[in-house]
Amino acid sequence: MINIQDFAKLTSRYQIHTLLAATNVKKICEVGVDHGWNLTNLCKCKPELAVAIDLWDFSPYYDFYTKEFHERNYTEIIRRKIEENDCIFPIRLDSIKAAKIFPDNYFDFIYIDASHDYESVRNNIEAYWRLIGKDCFMAGHDYLDGHKEIPAEKLRIKGDPVRIEFGVKRAVDEFVLKNNLELAVINDENGIPSWVIQKK
Numbered sequence: 001m002i003n004i005q006d007f008a009k010l011t012s013r014y015q016i017h018t019l020l021a022a023t024n025v026k027k028i029c030e031v032g033v034d035h036g037w038n039l040t041n042l043c044k045c046k047p048e049l050a051v052a053i054d055l056w057d058f059s060p061y062y063d064f065y066t067k068e069f070h071e072r073n074y075t076e077i078i079r080r081k082i083e084e085n086d087c088i089f090p091i092r093l094d095s096i097k098a099a100k101i102f103p104d105n106y107f108d109f110i111y112i113d114a115s116h117d118y119e120s121v122r123n124n125i126e127a128y129w130r131l132i133g134k135d136c137f138m139a140g141h142d143y144l145d146g147h148k149e150i151p152a153e154k155l156r157i158k159g160d161p162v163r164i165e166f167g168v169k170r171a172v173d174e175f176v177l178k179n180n181l182e183l184a185v186i187n188d189e190n191g192i193p194s195w196v197i198q199k200k
Ligand SMILES: C[S@@+](CC[C@H](N)C(=O)[O-])C[C@H]1O[C@@H](n2cnc3c(N)ncnc32)[C@H](O)[C@@H]1O
Pocket: 030, 031, 032, 033, 034, 035, 036, 037, 038, 039, 053, 054, 055, 056, 057, 059, 061, 062, 093, 094, 095, 096, 113, 114, 115, 141
């Protein structure tokens, strides 16, 4: 049996699959997939189904990404599905619309990593909480608030650093408080924490 604070002992979000394997998860979901590097790591827990939800298209938060960038990422997800992980099921749709497709308690694990402004994160957590099974975990990236200058190469683009707003910590902390949940934080060695909560 995994305790939520076992996540806090990890030194990278790319180790999450070890705990998912230990809880024998079958259906996972990532919201905000990009080219699928994190999803590929999650798939090491060998789920039967890995739903990959992304617009792979313009969104106001990521206005520095081009149409070509999104097309390349979508093509890469299809390649990963064909060549690496047949369990991947891409859904090219707005995250809030995509959440409506699934019944209550459908997933064993959900990772939220789409737009990182306060409202988007709050709306995604609320829309996807219904889809998480009892005792299962929801997690997400960039447990941060405030504005940060992100180097272009980290965003896989060329040019100057991009100033990005984060409201993830505020959205998660509010949800934790409102629902009387326990929070675990993965202090990733690259300096960007992930958050984890559990449905009781
Ligand atoms: C930070 S990237 C995801 C990175 C990925 N999780 C990883 O760690 O490898 C964020 C992604 O969220 C997607 N996104 C932004 N807003 C969205 C929305 N409303 N619905 C679906 N996807 C969205 C973007 O297209 C982008 O690919």
